Amino acid sequence: MAEYQTFEHDVLVIGAGGAGLRAAIEASAAGVSVGLVCKSLLGKAHTVMAEGGIAAALANVDERDNWKVHFSDTMRGGQYVNNWRMAELHAKEAPARVRELEAWGAVFDRTADGKILQRNFGGHRYPRLAHVGDRTGLEMIRTLQDHGIHQGIDVHMECTVLTLLKDGDRVTGAFAYDRERGRFRLFKAKAVVLATGGIGRAFRITSNSWEYTGDGHALAYHAGAELIDMEFVQFHPTGMVWPPSVRGILVTEGVRGEGGVLLNSMRKRFMFDDIPDNYKSQTAASEEEGWRYCQGDKSANRPPELLTRDHVARCIVREVKEGRGSPHGGVYLDISWIRQRLKNSEEHIKRKLPSMYHQFKQLADIDITQQPMEVGPTTHYVMGGIRVDADTQMSAVPGLFAAGECAAGINGANRLGGNSLSDLLVFGKRAGEFAAKFARDHGSGAIDNSQIEEAAQRALEPFERGNGSDAEGPYKIQLELQEMMQELVGIVRREDEMQHALEGIKRLWQRADSVAVTGNREYNPGWHTALDLTNLLTVSEAVTRSAIERKESRGAQFRDDYPSKSDELGKINVAVRKDSDGTMKVLREPIPEMPAELRQVIQEMG
């Protein structure tokens, strides 16, 4: 019999980033008991790392902005395979969620007349990102935590959920282990909200921290939910490339929003060479116009450095492949050039981009006020995730909700920068509200002990295999997977390479099934890594199979063998579901027809 401690909550929220905290606050405000579980310490989620800002059409800096422009920017960025209802709700509700955050104590940067300041970002027509220098995520987490902590939410830190428990179709709880002592915990719950963030650790070069192994995606998939859009993985164009120890760390798009330019080894501003047709009318015709845009000139169009991330990342890859890259395999990002335009440029850069200044000074010995940075693409965000109902955020599994990066729909084929933080607030709130309602309407379900026994036994098997044997440990399997995904299912994809990756994933599944660890259960990172492998392999297989199925290039998915868009595939989402025999089934699911009024909004916005 497995030994475990039992906790009982009406609503269990798994993940304490922006989405999880916002869901917990809302559920708690609805009067139900709430438990909040996170893999590391409270306050250390990905959300805290967010730099550039929160996208919301507040129209504080440009009065032409409104929900319609934000909606149509989001749909254009997502290449129209987004869940249009989610994009509509997001654009309409984001301003209220940002103002609410301000009312709860978030101290945003200010306009001269005291309103929340908004900055330019890629793919957003007007300055739209509410921000706090380049430390917006820190302020957001701090505010949500301060607010949430007074609502009686029970927080379980350093606790990793291993599996969801079900009573028939319905979810009734979760089984977890505490990382410090390695002991098991049973969480009984009437409703569960997944808010576990991304999958970046499935790739070798990533801006994501160790926690992002696709746990929520895998937990939901194995519990019977569908994952959609998994082929759409965002490679942010600007990660650090040098020194090797910091490769992948994010360089915020805010640098380009403040006037930073991309240069190749010949010091040419190469982004002017390749502007997609559907963005031509919105892109600056000259460097002069681009600079005026960054300075707030409303008659100017944005510079091509602020085109969508997928496009900028591919242009960088092209420069490097064609031999015009920087010494360490990237290109140059230069903000120091603005000294030609601004007298106090040094002070301005340090004030607007304090984290970037310190990051480069301390990690690469580069002073960004004087020298260009070396940057290249890094795996950053996953548009794909758990399929949810747009209004309630409930998945196909009754009682199982999802919000934030682990849920899918709002972003379609590509996310615009800043749209994640607003997504967390808008849909975190909705998930909390509807999970609380589900808990009140449905009461408790039963806990099946055999599911607990099976999960506990599976979790401890690596120790049994490790004792005295020379069986393989988890790190090599993890590294081989990351390298394979980076090389074969990365920024530029081909069918033959991805088929090769699928065979590799199959072999890695076999090796993961017999992985071994040594030592004891107290804070054992080898064991934790062994347990993460199931999640990493599940999401890697989902990304690969979905990318093979989408035989076209759209948004973040670029197929070398299918470089154009297909009208037929523009009408579907690729979904994966666990079949009754345990294999991964790939489906094409038609996108519901967009209502005429939303179609008209897109037409009007051009």
Ligand SMILES: Cc1cc2nc3c(=O)[nH]c(=O)nc-3n(C[C@H](O)[C@H](O)[C@H](O)COP(=O)(O)OP(=O)(O)OC[C@H]3O[C@@H](n4cnc5c(N)ncnc54)[C@H](O)[C@@H]3O)c2cc1C
């Ligand atoms: C460097 C960086 C900068 C960014 N800048 C911006 C920006 O300026 N604007 C923007 O909109 N977006 C930005 N993003 C993206 C954005 O920060 C993330 O998409 C967003 O924060 C994800 O929030 P979340 O609440 O979904 O999950 P996260 O904040 O990632 O939190 C996930 C939570 O789930 C927990 N968890 C995971 N697995 C388990 C498990 N098995 N058991 C228990 N708990 C678990 C984790 O411990 C954590 O608490 C940035 C991302 C990065 C990496």
